[in-house]
Amino acid sequence: MNILFYISVILLAGMVTAWVLKRFKFPHVTGYLIGGVLIGPAVLGIVPADTLISLELISDVALGFIAFLIGNEFKVRQLKREGKSIVIITFFEAMTAVGLVFAVMYFAFNQSIPFSLMIASIAAATAPAATLMVIRQYHARGNLVHTLLPVVALDDVFSIITFGIATSISKAVIKNATPNIMNMLVFPIAEILASILLGLLAGFLVLFVLRKIRSEANYLNVLIAGVFLCIAVSIKFHLSPLLSCMTFGATIANLLPNPQKPVAILDHITAPIYLSFFTISGASLNITALTHVGLIGISYFLVRFIGKWLGAFVSCKMMKKPAEVSKYLGIALMPQAGVALGLSLTAERIIGAPYGAQIRTVILATTVVYELLGPMMSKFALKQAGEIKDTKS
Numbered sequence: 001m002n003i004l005f006y007i008s009v010i011l012l013a014g015m016v017t018a019w020v021l022k023r024f025k026f027p028h029v030t031g032y033l034i035g036g037v038l039i040g041p042a043v044l045g046i047v048p049a050d051t052l053i054s055l056e057l058i059s060d061v062a063l064g065f066i067a068f069l070i071g072n073e074f075k076v077r078q079l080k081r082e083g084k085s086i087v088i089i090t091f092f093e094a095m096t097a098v099g100l101v102f103a104v105m106y107f108a109f110n111q112s113i114p115f116s117l118m119i120a121s122i123a124a125a126t127a128p129a130a131t132l133m134v135i136r137q138y139h140a141r142g143n144l145v146h147t148l149l150p151v152v153a154l155d156d157v158f159s160i161i162t163f164g165i166a167t168s169i170s171k172a173v174i175k176n177a178t179p180n181i182m183n184m185l186v187f188p189i190a191e192i193l194a195s196i197l198l199g200l201l202a203g204f205l206v207l208f209v210l211r212k213i214r215s216e217a218n219y220l221n222v223l224i225a226g227v228f229l230c231i232a233v234s235i236k237f238h239l240s241p242l243l244s245c246m247t248f249g250a251t252i253a254n255l256l257p258n259p260q261k262p263v264a265i266l267d268h269i270t271a272p273i274y275l276s277f278f279t280i281s282g283a284s285l286n287i288t289a290l291t292h293v294g295l296i297g298i299s300y301f302l303v304r305f306i307g308k309w310l311g312a313f314v315s316c317k318m319m320k321k322p323a324e325v326s327k328y329l330g331i332a333l334m335p336q337a338g339v340a341l342g343l344s345l346t347a348e349r350i351i352g353a354p355y356g357a358q359i360r361t362v363i364l365a366t367t368v369v370y371e372l373l374g375p376m377m378s379k380f381a382l383k384q385a386g387e388i389k390d391t392k393s
Helices: 003-022 026-040 049-054 055-071 078-106 112-123 128-137 143-175 182-210 216-236 241-255 260-284 289-290 294-318 323-332 338-351 355-384
Strands: none
Touching: 003 049, 003 143, 003 260, 003 289, 026 128, 026 260, 026 355, 049 055, 049 260, 055 128, 055 143, 055 216, 055 241, 055 260, 078 112, 078 143, 078 294, 078 323, 112 143, 112 338, 112 355, 128 143, 128 260, 128 355, 143 182, 143 241, 143 323, 143 338, 143 355, 182 216, 182 241, 216 241, 216 260, 289 355, 294 323, 323 355, 338 355
């Protein structure tokens, strides 16, 4: 069947399911994901697995635009005022999740050091896409949102560094050798810095062009070209598309006289891209992995969530954040998807059997639950914090 047929099915399935679930107060993202599950290989099989692989470009593009929008929320004034507290909060919530997952896997389940370290390092990662879409759907604004977006962005930085350290130590344990400092720190940090540099260069280039054009259509074309450039170069040189696109968005937001103009213009074309992305994500979820997850998978899911909440709560109290931020930031950090799946694939490739396959199975299974529950938990946190004004959307 023609690929356009499958794209039309994906758009319609996501839209209709979101419309139905909206009546039960579910976020749109949850509707898109469930619509995808229904038409995917795990249930009705309308969209086959090989077609989903050929549609990965849509996922890359959607994540690029989402990262750009998150970066657009980074304002230098806010970072000067709150940068220290954001870094400390992110470090604590990420490392508490990592530490608790490692302790439970190693001491409670008597798992090996490589398995415990690698799966614990993945616990730091958070999925920015679902969180941002819930914020935008409900027009949420307030102290929690202002803290949540930069924390979600920095989570990826910490997860890349933590994963690099865990990989180096795990390989050394398996080979009975000394950990390699290059693999442990230098390579992950180089990847982060190169991704940021790429975003800055793309930002300056696009700003130079934007100042010379007046047409809104050309304005849109240049922004799309900038996002595509960041994604393409990142993939080519094994950098982080999320970090490069976030930096690109932050550069535009801080140097453009009207930083909200790019967001308003991109809104004209991104709605079907986001709908397709989340519906494809739902269709790609391996529901059968839930049957293989066992007690280790259930524990990973619960302990990571507890670690995120506890680390966020304690660090927010330390930084004297408002009560609504302390209570609900950790809940809003529940979603986990793309970055975690990517790291689990890397773990499987680097450390091999049996640890890599175990990690892959656990992350695949828990991602199903995180993807479906995450948006609802984000909505719950924002609503309890009093930052959702539009509850009819």
